[in-house]
Amino acid sequence: MKGLLPTTLEPLGRGHRLLGAAALALILAALVAVFVQAPTEKHLGDVQRIFYFHVACAWTAFLSFFLVFVSSLAYLRTRRAAWDMLAVSAAEIGVVFTSIALLTGSIWAKHAWGTWWEWEPRLTTTLLLWLIYVAYLMLRSAIPEASRRATFSAVFGIVGFVDVPIVFMSIRWWRSIHPAVVSGRGMDLDVAMYPAFFLSLVAFSLVFVSLLTLRTALERSRQQLEEMKRRAIFDLGGEVSHG
Amino acid sequence: MWEALRKHTVAIPVPRLEGRRSSFLSQAMAVAAKDLRAELRTKEVASGTFVFALLVLVIFNFAFDLRAGDNRTLAGPGILWVSITLGAMMGLSHVFGKEREQGSIEGLLLCPVDRSAIYVGKFAAALVLTAAVELAILPLFALFTDLSVLLPPLLLTVVLGTIGFVAVGTLFSAMAVHARTRELMLPLLVLPVAIPIIVAAIEGTRVGFEGKPWADMLPWLTILTAFDAVFLVLCPWLFQYVMEEMGS
Numbered sequence: 125m126k127g128l129l130p131t132t133l134e135p136l137g138r139g140h141r142l143l144g145a146a147a148l149a150l151i152l153a154a155l156v157a158v159f160v161q162a163p164t165e166k167h168l169g170d171v172q173r174i175f176y177f178h179v180a181c182a183w184t185a186f187l188s189f190f191l192v193f194v195s196s197l198a199y200l201r202t203r204r205a206a207w208d209m210l211a212v213s214a215a216e217i218g219v220v221f222t223s224i225a226l227l228t229g230s231i232w233a234k235h236a237w238g239t240w241w242e243w244e245p246r247l248t249t250t251l252l253l254w255l256i257y258v259a260y261l262m263l264r265s266a267i268p269e270a271s272r273r274a275t276f277s278a279v280f281g282i283v284g285f286v287d288v289p290i291v292f293m294s295i296r297w298w299r300s301i302h303p304a305v306v307s308g309r310g311m312d313l314d315v316a317m318y319p320a321f322f323l324s325l326v327a328f329s330l331v332f333v334s335l336l337t338l339r340t341a342l343e344r345s346r347q348q349l350e351e352m353k354r355r356a357i358f359d360l361g362g363e364v365s366h367g
Numbered sequence: 368m369w370e371a372l373r374k375h376t377v378a379i380p381v382p383r384l385e386g387r388r389s390s391f392l393s394q395a396m397a398v399a400a401k402d403l404r405a406e407l408r409t410k411e412v413a414s415g416t417f418v419f420a421l422l423v424l425v426i427f428n429f430a431f432d433l434r435a436g437d438n439r440t441l442a443g444p445g446i447l448w449v450s451i452t453l454g455a456m457m458g459l460s461h462v463f464g465k466e467r468e469q470g471s472i473e474g475l476l477l478c479p480v481d482r483s484a485i486y487v488g489k490f491a492a493a494l495v496l497t498a499a500v501e502l503a504i505l506p507l508f509a510l511f512t513d514l515s516v517l518l519p520p521l522l523l524t525v526v527l528g529t530i531g532f533v534a535v536g537t538l539f540s541a542m543a544v545h546a547r548t549r550e551l552m553l554p555l556l557v558l559p560v561a562i563p564i565i566v567a568a569i570e571g572t573r574v575g576f577e578g579k580p581w582a583d584m585l586p587w588l589t590i591l592t593a594f595d596a597v598f599l600v601l602c603p604w605l606f607q608y609v610m611e612e613m614g615s
Contacts, residue, residue: 276542280542294563
């Protein structure tokens with residue numbers, strides 16, 4: 125595993141603080157758009173407003189799982205620790221956003237379908253996605269050696285992502301009633317709802333990038349600490365046996 | 368001294384490998400034969416897996432009365448596949464378990480063979496073992512439910528489903544033996560990934576039991592074939608990376 129021990133610990137720079145501020149500003153703007161600007165939906169009423177953040181969370185979750193896939197491939201190719209740090213950070217954030225998407229979706233479903241849960245394709249696939257990446261995180265926590273952990277989780281990250289279309293296909297043939305927002309005919313969404321929708325998407329993407337840089341920096345420090353501890357024990361062991 | 372050592376190393380006769388294609392297959396077969404020979408001597412894994420799968424069948428019989436009314440065709444396919452997948456997983460955890468316990472992974476790693484060949488060999492042995500357990504479970508399922516299992520759609524489903532499940536399971540088994548929570552980790556890895564197999568196998572089996580036309584089988588056969596094709600390519604490739612991290 126390459127690139128685990130640089131000589132200095134770099135603190136997060138001004139760039140990150142700027143990113144965080146921009147994410148916060150955009151989330152506030154999205155909130156205004158969602159609650160003030162966007163029109164109230166005819167059939168569902170105000171409950172429909174949860175849709176904007178729900179879709180944005182789901183989008184962010186898929187984005188992070190795609191990132192896990194890409195960085196897993198890159199790790200196997202290059203063996204650079206940075207890719208592994210990116211992969212675990214993206215996976216963790218993805219699981220958080222999937223959880224939020226499932227929760228908000230459940231609240232929406234209670235109102236729209238009259239039930240908290242429905243075994244339909246997108247819901248079921250999202251739940252399975254959540255399970256796959258929870259398993260990914262558990263696999264990581266169960267393997268103490270850094271390079272083995274990185275390789276095994278990269279392998280699982282690739283298998284898990286390649287599996288998603290097959291899972292979706294199998295469950296779609298199994299049952300379907302979810303409203304399709306982006307269908308073949310284009311967007312099934314009122315033009316007046318566009319600002320809230322797209323602002324939420326951009327805002328959540330920025331929150332994602334901001335969280336990702338923070339989490340990757342944290343993972344870097346954690347792995348460096350682990351490596352330092354390992355070396356310290358190794359040095360100590362050497363001294364004891366010599367003296 | 369180094370010079371002497373080097374000369375000595377060079378002097379060791381290297382077994383000549385004939386044409387690459389045939390050697391890959393014979394390497395894989397050698398690994399598979401080794402595993403099956405070891406299993407034939409003890410029959411530990413096969414018998415344990417079989418009894419476990421049988422227990423699952425029996426326990427489900429208390430959950431859903433398998434003789435009553437429509438229960439057989441309604442719950443039957445699900446029960447059969449829960450029994451098969453859980454049983455197969457118990458067996459899969461031993462694909463690399465023994466190598467790890469007896470420290471023979473290093474021996475396998477030192478073999479001058481293609482690493483994908485080791486995967487293919489391990490996969491083939493696990494496939495034979497799982498098929499043997501299925502051959503024992505299917506008649507018992509027929510006995511308990513009074514359903515015929517000699518249906519072409521059902522048998523095709525069993526074959527395709529088993530291939531995909533064992534393909535993924537063999538790869539994950541190599542990873543799970545290195546995890547701290549070994550027995551727990553394999554199902555956590557295999558089950559969510561194998562969901563398409565489980566869904567398609569259950570629905571395909573149901574089509575068989577209900578005697579519906581072959582056209583109804585098409586979506587399920589497509590899923591099973593797609594899963595098998597994707598993972599039979601992906602798993603041997605990824606296994607090479609797993610193998611590099613397997614020593615001690």
